[in-house]
Amino acid sequence: MHDINELIENVRHNEQIALKFFEIERCILSIGRCDQFVSTLTREVQKQFNVPYVWVNLINEAPLSHLMEALEKSSDLRDRVLFTRRRAMIDIIKASSRTVLVNDDLSQCDEIIPSVYRDIISSVAISPLTIDGELVGLFCQADSDSTRYDAATKDTFLLDQLAIKISICLSNVTAREKLEYLATRDPLTGLLNRRQLELMLDREFARSQQQKRDLTVVFIDCDGFKSINDTLGHNCGDEVLEYIAKRLLKYVHKQGLAFRFAGDEFVFVTPGKSYDDALLIAESIHDYLQSNPLRYKSNHVPITISYGGASVMEDMPTNYKHLLKIADERLYSYKNNRKRSVPTKVFKFLNRMR
Numbered sequence: 543m544h545d546i547n548e549l550i551e552n553v554r555h556n557e558q559i560a561l562k563f564f565e566i567e568r569c570i571l572s573i574g575r576c577d578q579f580v581s582t583l584t585r586e587v588q589k590q591f592n593v594p595y596v597w598v599n600l601i602n603e604a605p606l607s608h609l610m611e612a613l614e615k616s617s618d619l620r621d622r623v624l625f626t627r628r629r630a631m632i633d634i635i636k637a638s639s640r641t642v643l644v645n646d647d648l649s650q651c652d653e654i655i656p657s658v659y660r661d662i663i664s665s666v667a668i669s670p671l672t673i674d675g676e677l678v679g680l681f682c683q684a685d686s687d688s689t690r691y692d693a694a695t696k697d698t699f700l701l702d703q704l705a706i707k708i709s710i711c712l713s714n715v716t717a718r719e720k721l722e723y724l725a726t727r728d729p730l731t732g733l734l735n736r737r738q739l740e741l742m743l744d745r746e747f748a749r750s751q752q753q754k755r756d757l758t759v760v761f762i763d764c765d766g767f768k769s770i771n772d773t774l775g776h777n778c779g780d781e782v783l784e785y786i787a788k789r790l791l792k793y794v795h796k797q798g799l800a801f802r803f804a805g806d807e808f809v810f811v812t813p814g815k816s817y818d819d820a821l822l823i824a825e826s827i828h829d830y831l832q833s834n835p836l837r838y839k840s841n842h843v844p845i846t847i848s849y850g851g852a853s854v855m856e857d858m859p860t861n862y863k864h865l866l867k868i869a870d871e872r873l874y875s876y877k878n879n880r881k882r883s884v885p886t887k888v889f890k891f892l893n894r895m896r
């Protein structure tokens with residue numbers, strides 16, 4: 543028979559663990575962004591269980607690959623999240639849904655351990671994270687003490703319970719992120735949508751008035767896009783839009799934000815930049831596309847764009863809608879002037895294809 547004091551001690555210990563689990567769950571359950579989730583989760587587990595090294599591995603292929611960009615950018619998460627091949631994870635946990643403890647020959651786990659910890663840690667607990675029964679990552683806790691996660695002596699029941707709770711919370715946070723992504727992005731190009739443009743401009747216009755700093759908007763439109771669709775097909779049209787969007791993102795980069803406005807029309811906004819600076823960006827995009835046709839099947843599809851901009855300092859608009867209207871009118875006068883004077887490469891190419 544168990545000693546009564548031992549039983550009481552066990553009950554107390556389990557209650558303490560349950561409270562810690564509750565505290566971790568409370569902190570992560572309602573988080574809406576994956577980067578905050580990983581940051582809070584790893585810190586909270588470190589604090590509650592006094593674990594020196596805690597990180598998360600996520601599979602670098604679907605279904606969570608859309609999170610890579612945001613998570614990799616965050617310097618706060620550099621040693622707290624790793625993107626790893628699914629195969630490397632399976633090699634370690636095999637087909638098990640249970641936590642694996644390793645305190646011998648950790649080099650077999652190198653791929654799932656952040657490089658800064660590899661020479662420091664001597665034992666690690668690796669718990670699978672799943673969403674809808676599918677493996678999406680690993681939750682890892684490690685110590686320089688080789689006995690802490692010792693497969694020969696330690697039970698993994700509590701670690702498994704913790705991983706189940708984390709998996710449920712991870713499923714919530716990714717669902718929330720996906721909803722936000724769908725609500726704010728254009729599904730074809732991944733650029734922010736028109737509603738986001740209006741929200742951003744409304745905010746930035748007020749700020750530019752208050753701070754007396756410039757705000758520039760540039761419309762970009764693909765020339766002869768309907769003819770590309772009609773001649774080479776809708777799929778080719780889609781690839782042209784994606785190609786332009788990619789360039790737009792690259793050139794606008796840290797200077798502002800890029801949006802898909804409608805059909806073949808894009809907009810970029812550069813807070814704090816002058817009209818001339820913004821038009822230089824548009825010209826660079828134009829020049830790149832002009833000299834780098836899109837490869838589509840066996841064709842090199844030439845792409846030319848027209849653009850028109852407006853800025854708060856140059857044009858003194860009354861509100862952000864007025865600013866957009868001026869830029870849109872400039873785009874169309876630019877397009878009409880070019881249509882009359884220069885038959886574009888695009889039409890020559892499409893005529894040959896017909």
Ligand SMILES: Nc1nc2c(ncn2[C@@H]2O[C@H](COP(=O)(O)OP(=O)(O)OP(=O)(O)O)[C@@H](O)[C@H]2O)c(=O)[nH]1
Nearest residue numbers: 730763764765766767768769771776779780805806
């Ligand atoms: N492939 C594809 N086509 C689209 C998409 N959205 C809109 N479109 C088509 O884009 C075309 C836009 O036509 P227009 O505005 O006349 O464009 P355009 O031929 O470039 O004419 P200009 O601007 O005067 O040079 C229409 O035929 C739409 O059906 C899309 O997501 N994918």
